[in-house]
Amino acid sequence: MRFTASAAFALAASLLSPLSASAFYLPGTAPRDYLPGERIDVFVNTLTPMLNSKLRSLISHDYYDERFHFCQPEGGPVKQPESLGSILFGDRILTSPYEINMMENSTCQLLCRSSVPKDDAKFINDRIKEDYGLNFIVDGLPSSEMKRDSKTGEIFLDAQGFNLGDDETIPDKPALNNHYDIYIQYHARDANHFRVVGVLVYPRTVDSMVAGSMSPDCFATQNLYLSEATDNEFFYTYSVSFIPSDVPWGLRWDAYLHVFDPKIHWFSLINSLVIVGFLVFMVAMVLYRTISKDISRYNAIDLSEEVQEDYGWKLVHGEVFRLPNRPMVLSVMVGNGAHLVMMCIVTLVFALFGFLSPSNRGSLATVLLICWTLFGCVGGYASARTYATVGGDQWKPNLVLTAVLFPTVIFSVIGLLNLFLIGASASGAVPFGTILAILLLWFLISAPLSVAGYFYGMKHGAFTNPVRVASIPRQIPPKPRYLHTVQAAILGGILPFGAAFVELYFVLSSLFGNRAYYAFGFLFLTFLVVVLTTATVTVLFVYFILCAEEYRWHWRSFMIGGGSAFWLFAYGVWYWASRLSLDSFTSVVLYFGYLFLFSLLNFLLGGSIGFVASYFAIRRLYASIRVD
Template identity: 30%
Template sequence: MTGLVATFLVVAVLIMCLGSEVRSDASDHHYKAGDPVPLYANKVGPFHNPSETYAFFDLPFCSPDPVKEKKETLGEVLNGDRLVSAPYKIDFLVDKYSQVACRKMLTKEEVSRFRNAVVKDYFIQMYFDDLPIWAFIGKTDYGGVVEQIQYKYLLFKHLHFHIFFNKDRVIEVAVRTDPQFFVDISEDKEVDVEFMYTVNWKEIQIPFEKRMERYSLSSTLPHHLEIHWFAIMNSCVTIVLLVGCFVTFYIRVLKKDIMKYAQDEELSDNQEETGWKYIHGDVFRYPKHKSLFAAAIGSGTQFFTLMVFVLILGLAGIFYPYNRGRLLTALVVIYAITSVIAGYTAVSFYCQLEGPNWVGSLLFVGCIFSGPLFVTFCFLNTVAMAFRVTAALPLGTIALIFLIWIFLASPLLLLGGIAGKNSKSEFQAPCRTSKCPREIPTLRWYRGLLPQMALAGVLPFGVIYREIYYIFASIWGHRVYSTYGILCIVFVLLLVVTAFVALALTYFLLAAEDHEWWWRSFLCGGSTGLFIYGYCFYYYFTRTAMNGLLQSSFFFGYMACICYGIFLMLGTVGFRASLVFIRYIYGSIKCE
């Protein structure tokens, strides 16, 4: 309990740190006329492959002398941001018309690199006073006759900055390329390029506190919100039907069984003992692989807590659009902090199951998710380094994450484990467990593990199907996700449906006199994570234009880790719901 309170206090501090300026951006700058406004070039990359981004000057743009690198936060580095000083100089309230940024003679090799970027629809991203701006570097034009189409590759050389201000603050910025100013780079020959830019300032009345709203509104258009609410209403209808079916089942079947067993009716001589009541001596027999099971429950509880805190931060407005890595920073820090919850839950539950080696269970919970994540990261970071993309984490960032794990997550995990060992709580079982296990009868094929997991996963997945698309479009696309209120509702609906489906399947398993429900309830509850990973293939091949080894490995690698975390979290929900249900029904009858 003390560890849980400490966790809430630390996360409260995190909210204050991350939320020191939740209204718009991280700076809150004021400027006087003529003051230079910071403009940083970030990265370039193909529009359809979000993970394939390169440092801005990996393309042969002319660079300022010297190039100044902005010190990034942990979240910015994890997000692939690499901010450097841009070749364009913009002063507050100073208009410029066709100003020459620099002039450069492109070699044949540099022309070929630019042409390859134009073919792949490369875009550039910059930050002006912490406001994101984008522009394509060129376009493909078509010439010639129909019988012999010739392609022209045009490099834009003129950027037009439209900047809106309110008194002494920048409110909005937009950049566009002027199609009348371009360079033909279709042939492998040297090209003399003069990069130019134009700056226009215009005053508006939008307050500084609301300058990020336009990014949120771009993703919450009226028809998008209608689709969101329509999907939620469909999910609510599904839950109402599910709860109605369960209530009907409880009144007509379960309550009748409980009344019959509570009265301890004697069976006739020719009547066999069947039903869930007659395995009361085995239903609380501890599961196999107790260390692994306790670790899975502890890790699932940690992910549940992590998700709750992320939703709280999202509702508080911490994760405003283009916050440059705040979400990733929060995920790393909160995951490390909630290790105390994982350690406490796993070890205390393991001790309730009378496990002899609580240290082994603690090691399991420390590696059950971090181990696969570490292996996946090593492979993907190697791929990123081979492609020289900004997603490759530098050694300093890897060392920082390692230090967070060693000096924050591991001690908290150990502290939680010690607290769990000393809690000395006992497993609450309303029935005694017999010495000899009862033989499990042969079950029909549709009561097998895989059919049950398929049935258990399809209903919760149907509840969140529509919302998953918007989340994927935000993570692996260019859409902004800001509807955390809707996400919170969908999350609650997901938990409710998972719990009801898991306990219903557990009842049918017990009715078939199969008392090995522990792992079954966990696997059936977590099967939604497998459905989400299956949806990843559908989304990748039908909803996007992503391609290539780099993008494919990043998408399927990191989505496997995310879905694995969801599997652990929902598996824990399914087990906990089944455990409460079983304790209730067996506590309502007389057991010898």
Template identity: 35%
Template sequence: MLLWLLGAALLARAAGFYLPGLAPVSFCEAGHDQVPDCRSTIELFVNRLDSVESVLPYEYTAFDFCSKNTEKRPSENLGQVLFGERIEPSPYKFEFKKSQECQKVCMRAYDTNNPSDKAKLDFLKKGMLLNYQHHWIVDNMPVTWCYDVEDGQKFCNPGFPIGCYVTEGGHPKDACVVNSNFNEKDAFYIFNHVDITIYYHIVEHEQLGLFELLFFLRSIMNSLVIVLFLSGMVAMIMLRTLHKDIARYNQMDSVEDAQEEFGWKLVHGDVFRPPRKGMLLSVFLGSGTQIFIMTFVTLFFACLGFLSPANRGALMTCAVVLWVLLGTPAGYVAARLYKSFGGEKWKTNVLLTAFLCPGVVFADFFVMNLILWGEGSSAAMPFGTLVAILALWFCISVPLTFIGAYFGFKKGIEHPVRTNQIPRQIPEQSFYTKPFPGIVMGGILPFGCIFIQLFFILNSIWSHQMYYMFGFLFLVFIILVITCSEATILLCYFHLCAEDYHWQWRSFLTSSFTAVYFLVYAIHYFFSKLQITGLASTILYFGYTMIMALIFFLFTGTIGFFACFWFVTKIYSVVKVD
């Protein structure tokens, strides 16, 4: 086995400004003090073990490997705990620029007649059958396993397997194919010897990752061009068509002209009529606002580099803390919209805003955590952390939601036109203006602008790849917001022209149907890209996917509703209504 630590893991000298979590560490030989605050000892840490064939990660010590139990493990933030990271010190220690050879770390002996030893061996065999991977860390960088492949090239992987298996038919599985010496039938080979090579850079500044950046640019450029082109087309159609309508309607001064009115102006007395199930819609919009602001702020800081992968767990920690602190806008939006819908059950509204959507997410997460507990996985959240999350929810988020609702109910929303007492009859609709076809079509364009990024994100979650292109993700986020808004406004305009004034729920569902396409894509990804086996892993995959789909449903639906709300308010305030 040959493990390569690639990149600028160790720096002898560094100068300049660095973002939090990105400042390099200076190393020097023992006894040399030319560089201030330099280290001579290089520590290697071990992280959880995972597999592309199983969603269940396990701690390093679960496999009875050589460990260093006397040292205190590094403290973990909330994000690391939620992602199941379990970083521990290892018995592997190095001195800077000092070679070491043939160092014995520990010995293990097992007696198959001993039930405890037999259980350890069986668990180790299971790990090799499922191709579980080590993840080691040096200087906050992943240790990379590189090996020779065809045509004299090298293949590198961030992690290395604990071993491999040759079947009874002599077929080598997984890592056993890299060495022809692994040829004994029905045999397990444990990789208990490692050669570690550490590279370091003596530089002041170096721009890394140019090749990866170019590769990544080529992979998403076509999608960005198509999305921008379609967005421009939708905007142009809306501006030209709507401008002509407003100009024509404002020129109608005579009674005869008014009698010839048609389209969206005919429903001006019903367009702000409260929707059915206004309570539920206002709660969804309050929670969606909370998620939207949380996502925007998190991606903005990640784009600046403050939440880089080098700062482990920072992204999830930031998202959770922001969600807790954003209870006030959630309560405010839900309460103000509910009051504008004519609702009077303000206590029910604020309670549902505080508990409905977060409760569904927590219930799903708790069930998944029970499965992880039952399987003994390192991803199972400790009881203390679970209590801490509940405390953040009940003691901070819920009171802030009540405060926001208090101010939201003090003032409703004034509409530019009055609502008639008797609802106008909606004429028979064509197939394309009926609710379901419009909703289905409305989610296609927003999904088209994210599916490439979605592939990389799913890879980082389920295939254990590192995601670091947050600048492009933030750009796609902005494009998604624009595309959801334009697609919803366009369909809303067509429905109003067809004299269908039920736009509130339709605008929300038109944009949020993108989450359905996301769910379909996640199912396709599961069957085509992953090799997950086992009932527990399958349940965990779809359980966590449902949480992501619900969050995406609320997020995109909120964008569509407020875009359509702005559009409807704008057009009925700039025309003359008799």
């Protein structure tokens, strides 16, 4: 999974696939049998920065960027068809000049003779210092290197790509990797039919030019260093070896689907489950015992008496359903948050049934975009019923804002980030045709569905409040400092964030570090824990607020529910300071732009959960008492 400007559509979702790395999946393509000597196509993808010790850039480059001077096929490279999600996540797949035939080993094959001017040599050297990697695709499998997990001892295929060069041999003097040892793992169905089940590429640097000879020497011992003072001439070469494998085609992705630090995932998940279980139990016991006593005491009072001594949360029964400030904005935010929640849930269901196959590139982003488009009706429905419940009557502007406000904000930020990508000549810049397709999905499908959902919500009308609103507002007494809006939101966001922060580290490494993330089962369970924690903590804080005779709970419940966004952004800043070393201004702008979008979507999602949970808890609470 790689992160580009339009991949922000998938932020809310870093969602969810099977729990184990070797779980069942539905293949994205049918298996292909190769005959001996049959050509195997090698496609090239974008060059992306690799997350080794620290990530140094967020800008990807086209493989055939003229500054790299890579070898091109005869007649020029041909672009391969890609899904919308694949394009959004930065894939730019093209043909290559590599000639690989099934079961035919080759050594020191000449690819081409390349000429690199001194100005472009500096560009290449800078990319080597930033740990850029190349990405090949063979029979749908990404190029990889075989590695051993130092913590588990498990051997796996790391599909992060392979290094453009080596900058560790001599400090400040990077060497270009111009020879590639390609190993194709195959599974034999019979003597004449073979299937590709693994692709390994090991690059190395070699100054293979021999004076007076047009043939390369791939076994020379000298490294290839590009001079930034003069023009450079050198060979690109490769070797191919076929390795038999007992792994059948249907299980070939198992070696790629490696979960790093599984004990940490399990520890984090179990720790979160224990915390949320204890939290829910304690909150339930406190609220049940306290509220039960309050309800019994209130209901025991004789309503025929002229004087009633109300106190606590019952004292504000005439104010609790009073119209909040800016009800239109609140309902729009609740509607968009419900839209995101539904999008996450449905994508999760698809992933759990194995429909998001890793062999179908971009399937996650594609499903997210489709769900975002189709579930505009949910956002319209939730916004309409919320607006009617809080007493709003200007339904026309509310309808328009529900359909366009936050999509406009998100598209504007993405468009601005896309301009930075275009200015940096990055391959992750979204093509105009893709932008047009997304806008058409928005205007022609999502917005009309939002309107339809809104009218359906208006048909159902407002939820019935169990108590009437007093004609004269009560005076609000001073309340504890920790119940003020900002302080309560920050405090309330600690527990939901704490339940997810370990998993968040792996998600950020995937989104920004071009590292595949396959622990979606852990992420699914973490998502459920976060939802339950958010709802529970928000209801608890709203109860404290009502006991303090503060009846303006609507915005506070939304802010408390979305309070984890503050900690998410703060964690993102820490991650940038500790794990990233972004040298260019463009990369820094991109990182914080993506982080802002991620936090905004998290705020809407958590806020809607907190508001809905609080409303129905309050509705149930005040329906349990007798009020004159």
